[in-house]
Amino acid sequence: MLRFENDPDRLRPAERDDLDPRTATVASAIERRRLRLRKMVLWSLVLLTVLFLVIVSWLATVAPPSQTARPIVPPRITFLASDGTLISRRGAITEKAVDVGILPAHVGNAFVAIEDRRFYHHYGLDPRGLMRAAWHDVRSGSAREGGSTITQQLAKLVYLNSDRSVGRKIREALIALWLERWLSKDQILSRYLSNAYFGDNVYGLRAAARHYFSKSPERLTVGEAALLAGLMKAPSRLAPNENLAGARARAALVSKAMLDAGFITPHQAAEATAHLRLKPAPEPKQATYFSDWAASAAMPPANAYAEQIVRTTLDARLQRLAETAVGQVRLPGAQVALVAMRPDGKVVAMVGGRNYAASSFNRATQARRQPGSTFKLFVYLAAVRAGMTPNDLVEDRPIVIGSWSPRNADGQYLGPITLREAFARSSNVAAVRLTQRVGPEAVSQAARDLGIRSPLNPDPGIALGTSGVTLLELAGSYAAVAHGAYPIRPYGLALASPERSARTEETTFSDADRATLLDLLSTTVNSGTARGAALTTQVYGKTGTSQDNRDALFVGFAGGLVTAVWIGRDDNRPMPGIAGGGLPAHVWRTFMAGAIGAKPAPNKVPDTVDPDAGIDGIIHSVVGRLKSIFHF
The missing domain is CATH 3.40.710.10 (DD-peptidase/beta-lactamase superfamily)
Structure with missing residues (x-):
């Protein structure tokens, strides 16, 4: 290997002093450049570490994973007369949380197929979905395409508002990554289904199943699961008690998505919406003035999913x-x-x-x-x-x-x-x-x-x-x-x-x-x-x-x-x-x-x-x- 004896990089300081002034100047400039580079790398590492700690602290403060297990709206209150007669209900319609581990596979798969087909293969963010959404946004000139994974949607439901700003999307992405670090996929899907809005003031899959079909989510058919999953796109507009035709059309799209993903057979897809019928739970309409007045004093317990039962002083016979x-x-x-x-x-x-x-x-x-x-x-x-x-x-x-x-x-x-x-x-x-x-x-x-x-x-x-x-x-x-x-x-x-x-x-x-x-x-x-x-x-x-x-x-x-x-x-x-x-x-x-x-x-x-x-x-x-x- 050739070695240049006068190479400034290889000379000891004492030897550098023997160099001619021009060579010494070059050696000094190289040394200063290396020192600056070391400092830049060091400060970059320090800043990245501080930024990382700040982000983690922010996430731990504003997005504790345990919060996803709590309801996002106060539960509905059911008012009973003094003899136990049902007189009215008030507030959002909610029920206790669901566990996808005990639900039929087609129920969770219906939501995965239409909302986030790669849910089980990403870490909270789906690059394909993000690129597709960005392309649609560029073409339309506005931020309208979602591209959000189920994890991102859970982050938005629990921690954020629904504005479409870039800042909110960045926070949503950070929280999604954070949730994926602490929660399993089944936990994320369960908590998403327990908080999602299904139209007609109904929150959560269990409440939606009872409200629209008078059954528990464990007994939902493929068609019923498809209909409920289809509501996620526009729950208020597609609520089946107000827009059954729109809800059916959307359910057919969900069934096709489930077929394309391999979740159901062609026969199941064909039968999914053929015999789909609503069976809404009856709502009492008695003593409505009294219930409005009593509701102000009936505060439900915090962090409760289940419907709250409140016994009142109303005498059903005297009310009639x-x-x-x-x-x-x-x-x-x-x-x-x-x-x-x-x-x-x-x-x-x-x-x-x-x-x-x-x-x-x-x-x-x-x-x-x-x-x-x-x-x-x-x-x-x-x-x-x-x-x-x-x-x-x-x-x-x-x-x-x-x-x-x-x-x-x-x-x-x-x-x-x-x-x-x-x-x-x-x-x-x-x-x-x-x-x-x-x-x-x-x-x-x-x-x-x-x-x-x-x-x-x-x-x-x-x-x-x-x-x-x-x-x-x-x-x-x-x-x-x-x-x-x-x-x-x-x-x-x-x-x-x-x-x-x-x-x-x-x-x-x-x-x-x-x-x-x-x-x-x-x-x-x-x-x-x-x-x-x-x-x-x-x-x-x-x-x-x-x-x-x-x-x-x-x-x-x-x-x-x-x-x-x-x-x-x-x-x-x-x-x-x-x-x-x-x-x-x-x-x-x-x-x-x-x-x-x-x-x-x-x-x-x-x-x-x-x-x-x-x-x-x-x-x-x-x-x-x-x-x-x-x-x-």
Whole structure:
């Protein structure tokens, strides 16, 4: 081997010093170049190591593999009546996770064939699929072609959103590689099938099999598996209960893909969709207003796939009676709401409108309407707290407060009358005078004590129920009188629910105060404006009609059941002739007669008609009673 003695690379430093200056310069430049190269390699290794550690730390933080075993949506909640009767379901339709290891081979193969045929041969990314997707994207000028493997789809389902940005695709690819490192192929496919969306608010293969075919995924046929796998392309558009033709066409493509992949025989492919039939699971549609209200308190456990079963306080029999009573109202343009509860606040029936399908707005819990004279309960409670008794006198004559001149609806004034008679006749001016005597703040406080939470205006007009409240609040307030303690917090879940256990401490009425309120409420039914609600058992209640007959109410209790009825229009237009002592009292009596096993009291012209109804209402009421007496 030839050796050049003057080669600078082979000389010792001492020898280099003997070189001529030109040769020494060359040797120094070569040495510096080598040093820079070593540094670049070293820093590159350091940066790559840091980048690797950063990526691993990010993946470990944002994409823990264990998260793929958790549901991506809250589970559906099934509501049961107190006797276990199914009343409704709410939320996404989910079931427990599936395990491809115990599924028929054709079920998993259907998804692999159409979504990711090389699933078992790649490591999370499919270069062929990526190149095909890139080519389609270049040709179309937009990022529309998927090219995602099943592992990538699982990453997107669990950890990412559905935007089509390059950054999201890079994160998706990194997470897919990460999942392939920690999970087996069967685990990845199982968790993908357990989280995939199948249209019609259905998540997961088990839920889809039950929802569309009323069977478990272990019993799916080749055709049924093909149909479900076909939904992955566009689950909302292809949901078979809405687009069976589209779902069938897509299932045929899946069957062909399974045949091409060698997963099924030609005979199986031909038979796959020939006899494909849907058998959807029936969905209950009872007590929908009640379920909407109860759902807010029914929080499912975290990380739960399976449907959550919630037992409510609803009484199925009473709910049917309530819906029947409301359904008998034939008043064009008007809505009806009814809520019934036990004296302790346990809601047993609720109707929030005449047709849930037409309007899901719950007028029993969401609508704040003027309660009219039903609010006078709080006026008289404030008066009783101030030391007044049912036999004390109050002036039933016109009064002027500034520019406001409240009047009795029937235009009649009797002069000095007892509180008992004023309450039974629902005298407006008497209620205003009592409010003047005790102060609007005392009336407002009485309402607050009994459970009214809606905003109240503490002015003289509060006596006539000018502040909007919900029917549920009113029912709870009257339940407090029936219960003998306040406040009552209406609840719709079983006794073990957090809503029930969080109830505030109750204050007991004094015997005298409660006896006075019962005296007033019974007189109203026995000889006052609420005679239309009378039953063969003792009834306590109060009518209410807002200004211009825009709202008509009756709230009362008997036989351990408190019920409130409201009738009005959503557009707040007047209802001539409709007052609390008329149609609402009739709906209340119809419901209560069946609910507590009582009978309507014999028809009898009471000492008073409902003055809240006005002249038209009084004529309507009298004609109605004459019809009942003479049967014409």
